[in-house]
Amino acid sequence: MVENNTQEKGYREVVVVPLAARREALALIALISLIVLLMALRFSSVKSAAVSEGLRAYQMTDLNLKNQAPILYRSLLGSVGD
DSSP states (O other): OOOOTHHHHTOOOOOOOOTTHHHHHHHHHHHHHHHHHHHHHHHHHHHHHHHHHOOOTTSOSOOOOGGGHHHHHHHHHHTSOO
């Protein structure tokens, strides 16, 4: 006959099985989906607000620079470090 050695050690091992593992998994999936949906709504509202503002005073409306493009590029490239 085999004796139980756990009584001599002073502890008892108890395995607890979750009763509602499926419900917890579904709730976690629902929360992640809600977070993704809220992020999508936030990004779409920010994008639509930026589009509706239009051009600012410092932005150019005519981009037909042709011969001036290299000069403009070099002058802007110098300010990249700043």
